[in-house]
Amino acid sequence: MQKMMMEEKLVISELELGKDLANQLMSNLKHTSSSADSNKTLISEILRVYQNAIFMLSLNEDKNTLKRRSPEIDDDKDSKTMLKKRKTSEKKTEKVKVFVATGQDNGSIEDGHCWRKYGQKEIHGSKNPRAYYRCTHRFTQNCVAVKQVQKSDTDPSVYEVKYLGNHTCNNATVTSPKATTTTMNFSVSMFEEGRNRVNVTEQSEDIKPKKSEEVMMTNLEDLENKKNIFRTFSFPNHEFENGQWKSNLFLGDLSPATSGSGITSEIVTAPASLENSETADSYFSSLDNIIDQDWLWSAL
DNA sequence: ATTATTTGACCCCA
Protein backbone atom coordinates (compact mmCIF):
# COMPACT_ATOMS: atom_id res chain seq x y z
CA MET A 1 0.00 0.00 0.00
CA GLN A 2 2.79 2.29 0.66
CA LYS A 3 4.29 1.44 -2.57
CA MET A 4 1.09 2.14 -4.21
CA MET A 5 1.06 5.45 -2.63
CA MET A 6 4.48 6.04 -3.86
CA GLU A 7 3.60 5.16 -7.36
CA GLU A 8 0.55 7.25 -7.32
CA LYS A 9 2.55 10.12 -6.09
CA LEU A 10 4.94 9.67 -8.86
CA VAL A 11 2.21 9.56 -11.39
CA ILE A 12 0.72 12.67 -10.03
CA SER A 13 3.98 14.46 -10.01
CA GLU A 14 4.60 13.38 -13.54
CA LEU A 15 1.29 14.72 -14.63
CA GLU A 16 1.86 17.92 -12.81
CA LEU A 17 5.13 18.29 -14.45
CA GLY A 18 3.45 17.72 -17.75
CA LYS A 19 0.96 20.36 -17.01
CA ASP A 20 3.72 22.70 -16.12
CA LEU A 21 5.52 22.07 -19.28
CA ALA A 22 2.39 22.49 -21.28
CA ASN A 23 1.86 25.82 -19.67
CA GLN A 24 5.32 26.87 -20.51
CA LEU A 25 4.73 25.86 -24.03
CA MET A 26 1.55 27.77 -24.12
CA SER A 27 3.36 30.76 -22.86
CA ASN A 28 6.07 30.32 -25.39
CA LEU A 29 3.61 30.12 -28.16
CA LYS A 30 2.00 33.29 -27.04
CA HIS A 31 5.21 35.13 -27.05
CA THR A 32 6.35 34.22 -30.40
CA SER A 33 9.76 35.22 -29.38
CA SER A 34 10.66 31.82 -28.14
CA SER A 35 12.68 29.58 -30.29
CA ALA A 36 11.36 26.65 -32.10
CA ASP A 37 13.88 24.49 -30.43
CA SER A 38 12.61 25.47 -27.12
CA ASN A 39 9.12 24.52 -28.05
CA LYS A 40 10.22 21.27 -29.44
CA THR A 41 12.01 20.50 -26.31
CA LEU A 42 8.99 21.26 -24.29
CA ILE A 43 6.85 19.06 -26.39
CA SER A 44 9.29 16.28 -26.06
CA GLU A 45 9.30 16.68 -22.36
CA ILE A 46 5.59 16.72 -22.19
CA LEU A 47 5.28 13.60 -24.22
CA ARG A 48 7.80 11.87 -22.14
CA VAL A 49 6.18 12.87 -18.96
CA TYR A 50 2.83 11.62 -20.06
CA GLN A 51 4.31 8.48 -21.26
CA ASN A 52 5.82 7.91 -17.92
CA ALA A 53 2.55 8.51 -16.25
CA ILE A 54 0.77 6.19 -18.57
CA PHE A 55 3.29 3.58 -17.99
CA MET A 56 3.03 3.83 -14.30
CA LEU A 57 -0.66 3.46 -14.46
CA SER A 58 -0.58 0.62 -16.85
CA LEU A 59 1.89 -1.06 -14.68
CA ASN A 60 -0.64 -1.34 -11.98
CA GLU A 61 -2.93 -3.10 -14.30
CA ASP A 62 -0.32 -5.52 -15.30
CA LYS A 63 0.92 -6.11 -11.93
CA ASN A 64 -1.66 -8.60 -11.11
CA THR A 65 -1.21 -10.66 -14.12
CA LEU A 66 2.45 -10.74 -14.43
CA LYS A 67 3.71 -9.85 -11.17
CA ARG A 68 5.81 -12.72 -10.22
CA ARG A 69 7.38 -14.56 -12.95
CA SER A 70 10.81 -15.84 -13.35
CA PRO A 71 11.48 -17.41 -10.08
CA GLU A 72 14.70 -18.90 -11.17
CA ILE A 73 16.88 -16.57 -12.90
CA ASP A 74 19.84 -16.53 -10.81
CA ASP A 75 20.89 -20.07 -10.85
CA ASP A 76 23.38 -19.93 -13.55
CA LYS A 77 24.51 -16.58 -12.72
CA ASP A 78 27.28 -17.39 -10.43
CA SER A 79 27.43 -21.07 -10.60
CA LYS A 80 28.95 -21.17 -13.95
CA THR A 81 31.25 -18.33 -13.82
CA MET A 82 33.54 -20.22 -16.04
CA LEU A 83 31.16 -22.15 -18.02
CA LYS A 84 33.14 -23.78 -20.65
CA LYS A 85 30.95 -24.36 -23.51
CA ARG A 86 27.43 -24.30 -22.64
CA LYS A 87 25.62 -25.57 -25.58
CA THR A 88 23.26 -22.84 -26.31
CA SER A 89 22.11 -23.10 -22.86
CA GLU A 90 18.63 -22.73 -21.83
CA LYS A 91 16.47 -19.84 -21.40
CA LYS A 92 17.87 -16.50 -21.56
CA THR A 93 16.27 -14.52 -19.03
CA GLU A 94 17.77 -11.32 -19.85
CA LYS A 95 17.26 -7.92 -18.70
CA VAL A 96 15.92 -5.69 -21.25
CA LYS A 97 16.39 -2.08 -21.25
CA VAL A 98 14.10 0.17 -23.07
CA PHE A 99 15.18 3.56 -24.02
CA VAL A 100 12.82 6.12 -25.10
CA ALA A 101 14.15 9.09 -26.73
CA THR A 102 12.83 11.85 -28.71
CA GLY A 103 15.09 11.82 -31.55
CA GLN A 104 14.99 12.95 -34.99
CA ASP A 105 18.25 11.73 -36.08
CA ASN A 106 18.78 8.58 -37.88
CA GLY A 107 18.93 6.23 -35.07
CA SER A 108 22.53 6.97 -34.60
CA ILE A 109 21.58 8.58 -31.47
CA GLU A 110 24.45 9.67 -29.41
CA ASP A 111 24.53 7.48 -26.46
CA GLY A 112 28.02 8.10 -25.38
CA HIS A 113 29.56 5.19 -27.12
CA CYS A 114 31.27 4.63 -30.38
CA TRP A 115 29.49 2.22 -32.63
CA ARG A 116 30.44 0.56 -35.80
CA LYS A 117 27.87 -0.71 -38.15
CA TYR A 118 28.44 -4.24 -39.23
CA GLY A 119 25.27 -5.27 -40.88
CA GLN A 120 21.79 -4.49 -41.97
CA LYS A 121 18.88 -6.74 -42.66
CA GLU A 122 15.41 -6.53 -43.93
CA ILE A 123 13.13 -7.81 -41.30
CA HIS A 124 10.27 -9.99 -42.11
CA GLY A 125 7.24 -8.05 -41.04
CA SER A 126 8.84 -4.69 -41.01
CA LYS A 127 9.02 -2.06 -43.59
CA ASN A 128 12.31 -0.77 -42.43
CA PRO A 129 15.57 -2.61 -42.22
CA ARG A 130 17.35 -3.25 -39.00
CA ALA A 131 20.89 -2.04 -38.63
CA TYR A 132 23.44 -3.78 -36.50
CA TYR A 133 26.15 -2.02 -34.60
CA ARG A 134 28.91 -3.21 -32.38
CA CYS A 135 31.17 -1.30 -30.13
CA THR A 136 34.05 0.20 -31.99
CA HIS A 137 36.41 -1.14 -29.40
CA ARG A 138 35.24 -4.63 -29.71
CA PHE A 139 38.54 -6.04 -30.74
CA THR A 140 40.80 -3.69 -28.97
CA GLN A 141 39.05 -3.97 -25.69
CA ASN A 142 36.92 -6.98 -26.00
CA CYS A 143 33.87 -4.93 -25.61
CA VAL A 144 30.87 -6.99 -26.49
CA ALA A 145 28.28 -4.30 -26.55
CA VAL A 146 26.05 -4.39 -29.54
CA LYS A 147 22.98 -2.55 -30.59
CA GLN A 148 20.31 -2.80 -33.20
CA VAL A 149 18.49 0.11 -34.63
CA GLN A 150 15.34 -0.02 -36.59
CA LYS A 151 13.06 2.69 -37.70
CA SER A 152 9.57 2.29 -36.47
CA ASP A 153 7.02 1.19 -38.97
CA THR A 154 4.39 3.33 -37.50
CA ASP A 155 6.30 6.48 -36.99
CA PRO A 156 9.22 7.37 -39.18
CA SER A 157 10.56 9.66 -36.57
CA VAL A 158 10.84 6.84 -34.17
CA TYR A 159 13.75 4.54 -33.92
CA GLU A 160 13.78 1.45 -31.88
CA VAL A 161 17.12 0.72 -30.48
CA LYS A 162 17.99 -2.48 -28.81
CA TYR A 163 21.11 -2.82 -26.76
CA LEU A 164 22.73 -6.13 -26.13
CA GLY A 165 25.53 -6.54 -23.73
CA ASN A 166 27.29 -4.09 -21.59
CA HIS A 167 30.19 -2.03 -22.58
CA THR A 168 33.40 -3.16 -21.10
CA CYS A 169 35.46 -0.63 -22.87
CA ASN A 170 36.77 2.45 -21.28
CA ASN A 171 35.70 4.84 -23.84
CA ALA A 172 32.37 5.08 -22.32
CA THR A 173 31.00 8.48 -22.66
CA VAL A 174 32.68 11.13 -24.59
CA THR A 175 32.43 10.10 -28.09
CA SER A 176 34.17 12.88 -29.71
CA PRO A 177 34.71 16.37 -28.66
CA LYS A 178 33.15 17.55 -31.77
CA ALA A 179 29.73 18.78 -31.39
CA THR A 180 28.15 16.26 -29.33
CA THR A 181 25.11 18.01 -30.28
CA THR A 182 23.51 15.11 -29.09
CA THR A 183 20.12 14.47 -28.70
CA MET A 184 17.68 14.81 -26.24
CA ASN A 185 15.97 13.09 -23.58
CA PHE A 186 15.94 9.49 -23.03
CA SER A 187 14.09 7.40 -20.71
CA VAL A 188 14.95 3.94 -19.95
CA SER A 189 13.30 1.13 -18.44
CA MET A 190 14.43 -2.27 -17.88
CA PHE A 191 12.81 -5.45 -17.15
CA GLU A 192 13.30 -9.04 -17.39
CA GLU A 193 12.42 -10.95 -20.25
CA GLY A 194 10.43 -14.01 -20.10
CA ARG A 195 12.04 -16.96 -21.59
CA ASN A 196 12.37 -17.17 -25.24
CA ARG A 197 10.76 -14.04 -26.16
CA VAL A 198 13.01 -11.66 -27.76
CA ASN A 199 15.85 -13.94 -28.24
CA VAL A 200 19.10 -12.46 -27.61
CA THR A 201 21.13 -14.88 -29.43
CA GLU A 202 24.47 -13.99 -28.34
CA GLN A 203 25.94 -16.72 -30.21
CA SER A 204 29.49 -16.53 -29.55
CA GLU A 205 31.08 -18.27 -26.73
CA ASP A 206 34.16 -16.28 -26.92
CA ILE A 207 33.68 -13.60 -24.48
CA LYS A 208 31.75 -14.00 -21.43
CA PRO A 209 28.24 -13.71 -22.44
CA LYS A 210 26.69 -10.82 -20.83
CA LYS A 211 23.43 -11.41 -19.49
CA SER A 212 21.94 -8.28 -20.42
CA GLU A 213 19.94 -7.12 -23.18
CA GLU A 214 18.53 -3.82 -23.69
CA VAL A 215 16.09 -2.43 -25.98
CA MET A 216 15.59 1.11 -26.71
CA MET A 217 12.85 2.81 -28.41
CA THR A 218 13.63 6.07 -29.77
CA ASN A 219 11.12 8.68 -29.46
CA LEU A 220 7.92 8.39 -27.76
CA GLU A 221 4.61 8.34 -29.27
CA ASP A 222 3.98 4.98 -30.50
CA LEU A 223 3.56 3.63 -27.15
CA GLU A 224 0.01 3.57 -28.03
CA ASN A 225 0.50 0.29 -29.60
CA LYS A 226 2.48 -1.19 -26.93
CA LYS A 227 0.53 0.28 -24.24
CA ASN A 228 1.42 -1.24 -21.06
CA ILE A 229 4.64 -2.73 -21.73
CA PHE A 230 6.68 0.11 -21.97
CA ARG A 231 7.67 1.54 -18.83
CA THR A 232 9.77 4.47 -19.25
CA PHE A 233 11.07 6.53 -16.57
CA SER A 234 12.75 9.70 -16.88
CA PHE A 235 12.21 11.24 -13.65
CA PRO A 236 15.14 11.30 -11.45
CA ASN A 237 15.72 9.09 -8.61
CA HIS A 238 13.36 6.37 -9.11
CA GLU A 239 13.98 2.88 -9.79
CA PHE A 240 11.40 0.38 -10.40
CA GLU A 241 11.83 -2.89 -8.83
CA ASN A 242 9.63 -5.80 -8.32
CA GLY A 243 6.63 -3.78 -8.83
CA GLN A 244 7.60 -0.84 -6.88
CA TRP A 245 9.70 2.14 -7.11
CA LYS A 246 12.38 3.11 -4.88
CA SER A 247 14.45 6.09 -5.13
CA ASN A 248 17.88 5.38 -6.05
CA LEU A 249 19.62 6.45 -9.08
CA PHE A 250 22.80 7.01 -10.65
CA LEU A 251 23.71 9.98 -12.57
CA GLY A 252 26.50 10.19 -14.84
CA ASP A 253 27.45 8.55 -17.93
CA LEU A 254 26.43 5.35 -19.30
CA SER A 255 27.11 2.65 -17.03
CA PRO A 256 30.59 1.65 -17.13
CA ALA A 257 31.31 -1.88 -17.56
CA THR A 258 29.75 -3.79 -14.86
CA SER A 259 30.51 -6.70 -16.91
CA GLY A 260 28.74 -8.67 -14.36
CA SER A 261 25.51 -10.01 -15.24
CA GLY A 262 23.12 -7.94 -13.52
CA ILE A 263 22.86 -4.56 -14.60
CA THR A 264 20.78 -2.71 -12.39
CA SER A 265 20.17 0.62 -13.56
CA GLU A 266 21.91 3.28 -15.29
CA ILE A 267 21.21 6.76 -16.03
CA VAL A 268 22.62 8.87 -18.60
CA THR A 269 22.86 12.48 -18.49
CA ALA A 270 22.21 13.76 -21.83
CA PRO A 271 23.82 16.82 -23.09
CA ALA A 272 20.68 18.65 -23.59
CA SER A 273 22.06 21.06 -25.94
CA LEU A 274 19.08 23.14 -26.55
CA GLU A 275 18.72 25.96 -24.28
CA ASN A 276 20.75 26.49 -21.35
CA SER A 277 18.52 25.01 -18.80
CA GLU A 278 20.81 23.25 -16.53
CA THR A 279 18.10 20.92 -15.63
CA ALA A 280 17.89 19.86 -19.12
CA ASP A 281 19.96 16.91 -18.43
CA SER A 282 18.31 13.84 -19.31
CA TYR A 283 19.10 10.67 -17.81
CA PHE A 284 18.19 7.18 -18.12
CA SER A 285 16.82 5.36 -15.31
CA SER A 286 16.16 1.80 -15.46
CA LEU A 287 13.96 -0.61 -13.93
CA ASP A 288 14.38 -4.02 -13.10
CA ASN A 289 12.44 -6.96 -13.96
CA ILE A 290 9.05 -6.71 -15.27
CA ILE A 291 7.13 -8.43 -17.79
CA ASP A 292 8.18 -9.85 -20.93
CA GLN A 293 7.22 -8.11 -23.96
CA ASP A 294 6.88 -9.63 -27.24
CA TRP A 295 5.48 -6.58 -28.66
CA LEU A 296 8.71 -4.95 -28.73
CA TRP A 297 10.33 -6.19 -31.76
CA SER A 298 7.77 -8.57 -32.73
CA ALA A 299 6.27 -7.93 -35.99
CA LEU A 300 3.01 -7.94 -34.25
C1' DA B 1 46.80 4.80 -45.15
C1' DT B 2 43.39 4.09 -42.00
C1' DT B 3 38.80 3.62 -40.52
C1' DA B 4 33.84 3.28 -41.50
C1' DT B 5 29.87 1.59 -44.29
C1' DT B 6 27.62 -1.26 -47.55
C1' DT B 7 25.89 -5.49 -48.85
C1' DG B 8 25.58 -10.27 -50.21
C1' DA B 9 27.21 -14.54 -48.28
C1' DC B 10 27.31 -17.44 -44.53
C1' DC B 11 25.55 -19.65 -40.57
C1' DC B 12 22.68 -20.88 -36.76
C1' DC B 13 18.58 -22.18 -34.82
C1' DA B 14 13.55 -22.30 -34.20
Place this chain on the structure above:
DNA sequence: TGGGGTCAAATAAT
Protein backbone atom coordinates in the same frame (compact mmCIF):
# COMPACT_ATOMS: atom_id res chain seq x y z
C1' DT C 1 13.62 -24.01 -44.52
C1' DG C 2 14.04 -19.39 -43.93
C1' DG C 3 14.38 -15.51 -40.71
C1' DG C 4 17.60 -12.94 -38.67
C1' DG C 5 22.37 -12.13 -36.80
C1' DT C 6 27.25 -11.80 -38.26
C1' DC C 7 31.14 -11.86 -41.42
C1' DA C 8 33.96 -9.93 -44.68
C1' DA C 9 35.16 -8.17 -49.26
C1' DA C 10 34.36 -4.21 -51.74
C1' DT C 11 33.65 0.42 -51.41
C1' DA C 12 33.39 4.94 -49.37
C1' DA C 13 34.80 8.36 -46.34
C1' DT C 14 38.60 10.69 -43.65
